[in-house]
Amino acid sequence: MRAVVTRxxxxxxxxxxxxxxxxxxxxLLILAGVGHEDSxxxxxxxxxxIWGLRILDGELSASDVDAPILVVSQFTLYASTKKGRRPSWSRAAPGVVSEPLVEELCNQLEALGASVERGRFGAHMSVASVNDGPITVLIDTLNWE
Incomplete structure (x- = not known):
């Protein structure tokens, strides 16, 4: 899975x-994408x-200050732009696979104690945010750098 985490x-x-x-x-605003290999x-x-990531003021985590989290599904995080000008989405898992995993991410965050808001999977969404810092971190479960 991939996530763009923004304070x-x-x-x-x-x-x-x-x-x-x-x-x-x-x-935190989380844009979450699912690949074929994810579970x-x-x-x-x-x-x-995400819950323990120390990116809030004073190097605190969302768990330290009970910060709310908004999760938005984002299959385009798996775009391949290697060839041509049109991105390929073939590395993104189909909705039948990714929707339950994005929901599982939300459920796991809630099980840890987070207050989680959700976008609507598969809908055309208008996402508004006011970035703080700005601090934005990319997390890829296949490459934990």
């Missing part, structure tokens, strides 16, 4: 002009990494 002052998701999710206070164990490992 935000605020974040929200709209579908068809209606706000369906928003953070009640500063926290529930990657979702759990990613949740633990």
């Amino acid at each position: 935000v002052e605020s974040a929200s998701v709209k579908v068809d002009g209606e706000v369906i999710a928003e953070l009640p206070r500063p926290g 529930a164990s990657e979702a759990g490992a990613l949740a633990r990494k």
Whole structure:
């Protein structure tokens, strides 16, 4: 799995002009993508990494200050731009595989104690955020750098 983790002052998701999710206070915005090789164990490992990642003010983690988290599915994190100008999405898992794993990521975060808001899987979403720092971190469960 891949995640873009951004420290935000605020974040929200709209579908068809209606706000369906928003953070009640500063926290983390997570764009999460799933590859073909991913499983529930990657979702759990990613949740633990995100919950403990010390990127908030004072080098604190979301778990230290009970920061809320907004998770948005993002298959485009698996884009391949190696050839030509049109990205290939073939490395992204299909919805039938990725939707349950994004939900598992959310469930694992909640099991750790996080307050989690969710985008709507497969919908055309308008995601708004005010980045704080800005601090943005890319996490790839196949390459834990």
